[in-house]
Amino acid sequence: MSPPPKRIAFLVFPRLTFLDFVGAYDSLRRIPAMGIATEVTHRIIGTAGEIADESGLVLRPDSVYEDLASFDLLYVPGGLGTRALVDDERLIAYLRTWGPDRPLASVCTGALLLGRAGYLAGRRATTHHRAWDLLRPYCREVVTDRRIVDEGRIVTAGGVASSLDLGLYLVEKFWGAPARERIAAQMEYRGYSAV
Amino acid sequence: MSPPPKRIAFLVFPRLTFLDFVGAYDSLRRIPAMGIATEVTHRIIGTAGEIADESGLVLRPDSVYEDLASFDLLYVPGGLGTRALVDDERLIAYLRTWGPDRPLASVCTGALLLGRAGYLAGRRATTHHRAWDLLRPYCREVVTDRRIVDEGRIVTAGGVASSLDLGLYLVEKFWGAPARERIAAQMEYRGYSAV
Numbered sequence: 001m002s003p004p005p006k007r008i009a010f011l012v013f014p015r016l017t018f019l020d021f022v023g024a025y026d027s028l029r030r031i032p033a034m035g036i037a038t039e040v041t042h043r044i045i046g047t048a049g050e051i052a053d054e055s056g057l058v059l060r061p062d063s064v065y066e067d068l069a070s071f072d073l074l075y076v077p078g079g080l081g082t083r084a085l086v087d088d089e090r091l092i093a094y095l096r097t098w099g100p101d102r103p104l105a106s107v108c109t110g111a112l113l114l115g116r117a118g119y120l121a122g123r124r125a126t127t128h129h130r131a132w133d134l135l136r137p138y139c140r141e142v143v144t145d146r147r148i149v150d151e152g153r154i155v156t157a158g159g160v161a162s163s164l165d166l167g168l169y170l171v172e173k174f175w176g177a178p179a180r181e182r183i184a185a186q187m188e189y190r191g192y193s194a195v
Numbered sequence: 196m197s198p199p200p201k202r203i204a205f206l207v208f209p210r211l212t213f214l215d216f217v218g219a220y221d222s223l224r225r226i227p228a229m230g231i232a233t234e235v236t237h238r239i240i241g242t243a244g245e246i247a248d249e250s251g252l253v254l255r256p257d258s259v260y261e262d263l264a265s266f267d268l269l270y271v272p273g274g275l276g277t278r279a280l281v282d283d284e285r286l287i288a289y290l291r292t293w294g295p296d297r298p299l300a301s302v303c304t305g306a307l308l309l310g311r312a313g314y315l316a317g318r319r320a321t322t323h324h325r326a327w328d329l330l331r332p333y334c335r336e337v338v339t340d341r342r343i344v345d346e347g348r349i350v351t352a353g354g355v356a357s358s359l360d361l362g363l364y365l366v367e368k369f370w371g372a373p374a375r376e377r378i379a380a381q382m383e384y385r386g387y388s389a390v
Binding site (some may be wrong): 159189 | 210212213214217218220221228230237241245249251253254255324341342354356357359381382383384385386388
């Protein structure tokens with residue numbers, strides 16, 4: 001088990017896939033809500049004051065490009081928006097402020113953003129099965145036969161619904177298997193798998 | 196297969212469980228997005244202009260208490276907010292405008308709202324495992340050994356993550372098994388089960 005984070009940042013951006021975010025948000029928000037670690041808090045940080053997903057659902061994040069200095073876990077979802085955002089200098093520079101020491105997680109094509117920011121160089125990673133070719137230039141190896149790839153500080157997951165597995169995987173990584181089992185039971189999620 | 200809906204209404208309300216909504220939203224929104232039935236549209240209808248979930252996430256719905264006359268599928272998520280909303284006369288009256296003919300679906304404690312509005316009388320239904328006792332007064336039988344209970348016009352599902360199964364179940368019910376399989380593959384959801 002790694003030292004558990006106390007402040008979690010969820011990044012959201014235009015044309016994200018909402019389930020990429022919510023699938024892990026649901027288990028991680030339960031860490032304090034279910035009394036597993038009541039000191040844990042989170043913030044939903046946007047690239048704009050209102051964020052519309054791939055199908056027009058509008059979310060109002062807690063803040064815009066908030067300073068990441070006080071956080072100790074950054075979660076990056078995917079979505080069609082990543083295709084343009086890999087070339088968005090402001091976003092990539094912002095992701096680089098996270099630096100080399102704190103844990104980072106992505107689901108689906110969120111891995112493309114981590115890759116573009118340089119975090120996957122020399123590492124194994126995964127992403128949505130339709131984006132494997134897009135991810136290859138950024139990493140040592142695209143893993144195509146696992147839902148979750150844990151390279152220690154950086155954990156990447158496959159497409160969309162893998163976000164539920166990733167959230168529970170992070171719960172277990174930081175707070176232990178009993179916490180993961182309790183939260184999965186509360187969520188009535190039966191299919192948990194990292195593989 | 197029932198006649199497929201063309202206009203889907205997703206209800207959202209204060210202190211909903213966000214994954215209850217998004218788990219089915221993700222598969223249903225893909226019906227037009229993936230070209231399965233391009234005429235299908237949806238609206239996210241709130242009980243207020245801004246909706247905060249159980250953990251503070253803020254959503255801006257497309258409309259507030261929009262007239263339901265033009266819709267042909269209504270989807271009701273659950274969440275801690277349902278405990279108060281079963282006594283909210285405006286919401287219950289609004290749900291009753293749906294009437295006896297059009298299909299209705301709920302996940303998790305959304306079933307309590309359908310029950311309070313009278314839709315479950317004489318029917319079998321299910322809900323989150325911690326809410327079985329709350330649901331009993333509203334229905335003929337609470338089904339405790341299935342994720343999804345299909346009573347023809349009214350389909351109820353179990354807790355939180357059952358929303359992914361419910362969304363895919365509705366896809367199959369209205370657009371057929373090949374559509375369900377295509378969408379599940381795109382979502383990388385492997386654990387689909389109605390049971």
